[in-house]
Amino acid sequence: MANPSQFLWLSVGFFLGLLCMFGVGPREAVQQCQQLHRHVARDVDEGILQFGNPGPISDLLKRDEYVTAFNRRDRVPNWVGEHLTKESLTPGPNVSRKHSKFTEDTSVPALFRALLSDYRGSGFDRGHMAPAGDAVATQEAMDQTFLLTNMSPQVGVGFNRNYWAYLEAFVRDLTGNFTDVYVYTGPLFLPKKQAGQFSKRGAPEYTMTYSLLGDANVAVPTHFYKVILIPQGNGFASAAFVLPNEAIDSETPLMEFKSDLVAIEKASGLVYFDKLDRSQFTDLCDITNCDVKRFK
Numbered sequence: 001m002a003n004p005s006q007f008l009w010l011s012v013g014f015f016l017g018l019l020c021m022f023g024v025g026p027r028e029a030v031q032q033c034q035q036l037h038r039h040v041a042r043d044v045d046e047g048i049l050q051f052g053n054p055g056p057i058s059d060l061l062k063r064d065e066y067v068t069a070f071n072r073r074d075r076v077p078n079w080v081g082e083h084l085t086k087e088s089l090t091p092g093p094n095v096s097r098k099h100s101k102f103t104e105d106t107s108v109p110a111l112f113r114a115l116l117s118d119y120r121g122s123g124f125d126r127g128h129m130a131p132a133g134d135a136v137a138t139q140e141a142m143d144q145t146f147l148l149t150n151m152s153p154q155v156g157v158g159f160n161r162n163y164w165a166y167l168e169a170f171v172r173d174l175t176g177n178f179t180d181v182y183v184y185t186g187p188l189f190l191p192k193k194q195a196g197q198f199s200k201r202g203a204p205e206y207t208m209t210y211s212l213l214g215d216a217n218v219a220v221p222t223h224f225y226k227v228i229l230i231p232q233g234n235g236f237a238s239a240a241f242v243l244p245n246e247a248i249d250s251e252t253p254l255m256e257f258k259s260d261l262v263a264i265e266k267a268s269g270l271v272y273f274d275k276l277d278r279s280q281f282t283d284l285c286d287i288t289n290c291d292v293k294r295f296k
């Protein structure tokens with residue numbers, strides 16, 4: 001609760017502010033107004049923030065072949081970013097995922113950590129956001145992709161082991177035609193329209209529902225996205241895709257999942273490429289065939 005001196009400052013500040021605003025006060029009033037604003041800003045900062053900033057905190061974790069921003073509430077990444085080249089995808093000696101194992105990430109405080117037990121018996125795969133197949137230079141780099149801070153719960157058959165893997169391979173294959181491929185991957189939690197239900201204004205009603213693994217610990221995303229950025233001449237080419245976290249018919253064209261980047265930003269709360277002029281981006285799918293190759 002504010003004390004009497006704070007109310008006094010606010011009252012004086014209000015009238016001084018009017019004097020400054022309408023230019024009817026003396027120069028001293030303007031100076032006092034400026035001093036007041038500095039005092040109020042300092043008072044708020046020293047008042048509530050003196051005990052710490054509650055967050056939210058996003059753990060930015062830098063690995064050999066990727067960077068991830070981990071969401072402590074949902075215990076999945078907000079996003080994972082990679083820079084792929086032909087060289088980075090050249091396998092090192094004896095590097096194999098057979099030597100890797102899923103591991104809890106101790107760089108995240110225990111209270112917010114995703115656990116191996118959360119996934120056990122859940123029916124969901126531990127889905128890589130940065131694929132193991134993208135980190136083949138060293139065994140350590142590949143092992144890092146098996147940290148749970150790089151995982152999100154994914155439907156296995158028909159998605160993680162099939163169509164999602166096709167999409168990962170599509171991104172890797174882009175390095176055959178482009179020198180540098182930047183890719184961002186992450187989960188989405190999208191609302192679902194309620195059939196036959198409308199608000200008082202007549203607009204469709206939506207609900208947000210998703211499962212939790214473990215002891216209400218790890219959130220299961222409804223969708224996943226990939227955002228691709230490729231330097232092209234003096235500019236950039238880009239494409240974005242959003243896939244539902246469910247079994248997908250392998251014959252489904254990838255273009256059915258093409259998305260506007262703004263839609264991903266609105267759903268995720270993230271902003272991509274704010275240092276670039278996105279209005280000048282070329283559509284990646286105009287200069288290359290955006291489709292996946294099916295494999296067993």
